[in-house]
Amino acid sequence: MLQPKVTGLSGNEIYCMHLKGFTPAGIVVGNSVQSMGVLGSLGSAFRGALGGEVPAITDMIHAGREAAFERMTKEAEREGVHGVVGVTSELRALAGNSEFLFVGSGVLGHSTSRMFTSAGDAQELYCHMDAGYQPIHFAFGNIAYSVGVVGGITGTLKTMVRGEIKEFSDIFNATRHHALERLVNQAKKVGANAVIGVKTNVKKLNGIHEMYMTGTAAMHPSLPAACYDSPVSSDLTGEELWSMTSLGYAPVKLLISTSVYSLGAIGGLKAMFKGFIKGEISDLTTLIYDARENVFDRLKSDAAEVGAEEVVGTKTYIVELGSGLIEVIAIGTAVRKLPGFSVVTPSLPCQAIIRDKDTWISGDSGFDLQSTRAGGSDSQATRRAGG
Incomplete structure (x- = not known):
């Protein structure tokens, strides 16, 4: 009797893989249930009081993800597949454990x-391969961190004054860059010279924050030899990367800049009273404008330092931290023109561009759907950032 294949690839994704000589071969899964334990909890509480990274939480989450990923790859090897596409990662609460x-x-x-193994779905993977990036390994980097009691006290005092709170900015900048460094180092370990399609997720976990970055460690033959020691990084979508490659551009580095600002006690009162009347709140307008300009200036400075010509795909996010504080984040990919960069085909097929629609609609049946399609994009937004 014929054994049918079960795949998470959509029709468009199957078409894209067919163009690159691949056919679907089933779904593979790996999981791990972990408990941090009493010692880890105590250590985390102590580190949280000091502010910055909480190593016990970082290590626990990293170990859990590594164990689950290894089980998925072993299952794939048993199935005899040549690649695993659209690898997705989730962290779920389960009976008090993770x-x-x-x-x-x-x-x-x-x-x-x-x-x-590829973090990109099959449509992204088509774009990557057509732009000359051969996938090697799913890569991830994470960091768990706390602003901390000390930072909180310092920040509270500084909220009396309008402007940037450097202590907060330093903590958030350092943690976000640590996560990126770990992602790039993992790509380096598997012999890649690039990590592409980077997605960023920041979430709260038991009073702390975790920043989690994923991407595909890949090899491009035209990148400089130095990139094997320091792989390039990019959060451009597959279509964007393909388009920039067709113009002769290569990614240099994913740049992240963040600033924490306070409106200040006096400005806060002014804004509060102005909120009762119609019209512009000039204090908030100027504050947010200054904060954006600050993060953009940092991006330009960082791009110049790595020898980039442009910073493309720049996105900005604003997060309210409470007590009159906001965090402004800017993320973009530094690029420059390099010889030997071109695409295989002159144009992308529509199947690589058109995103699939979710055909399962949640109604009023009393439950909340949480689904991840194996090999395809998550139905929820995965490119999120925040504090």
Whole structure:
């Protein structure tokens, strides 16, 4: 009797993989349920009082993800697939513990000495491959951090004055860059010279924050030899990366800039009273304008330092931290023109561009749907940032 295949790849994704010589070959899964334990909790509480990274939480989450990912790859190897596409990662609360879950769709095609895993779905992967980036390994980097009691006290005192609170800005800048460094280092370990399609997620976990970055460690033959020691990084979408490659541009580095600002006690009172009348609140307008200009200036400075010509795909986010504080974040990819950068095909097929629609609609049945399609994009936004 014929055994049908079950895949998370959509029709568009199957078409894109067919163009690159791959066919679907089933879903692979790996999970791990972890408990931090009493010692880890005590250590986390102590570190939280000092502010900055909380290593016990960072290590626990990283270990949980590594264990789940390893189980998924072992299942893929048992199935004899040549690659796993659209690897997604989730962290779920389960009876007071944490479950780490990895899911992806296997594909068959080009047999190589090493099976590849890709964070990008099949449509992104098509764009990456057509731009000359051969996938090697799903890569991730994370950091758990706390602003801390000391930072909180210092920040509270400074909220009396309008402007940037450097202590907060330093903490948030350092933690976000640590996560990126860990992502890039993981790509370096597997012999990649680039980590592309980077997605960022920041969430709260038991009173602290975790920043989690994922991407695909890949190899591009035209990147400089130095990139094997320091892989380039990019959060451009697959279509964006393909378009920039067609123009001869290569990514240099994913840049992150963040600033924490306070309106100040006097400005806060002014804004509060002005809120009762119609019209512009000039204090808030100027504050947010200054904060954006500050993060953009940092991006320009960082881009110049790495020898980039432009910073593209720049996105800004504003997060309210409470007590009259806001965090402004800017993220973009520094790029420059390099010889040998071009695409395989002159134009992308529409199947690589059109995003699939969710056909399961949640109604009033009393439950909340939380789904991740194996091999495809999460139905919820994955590119999020915040404090």
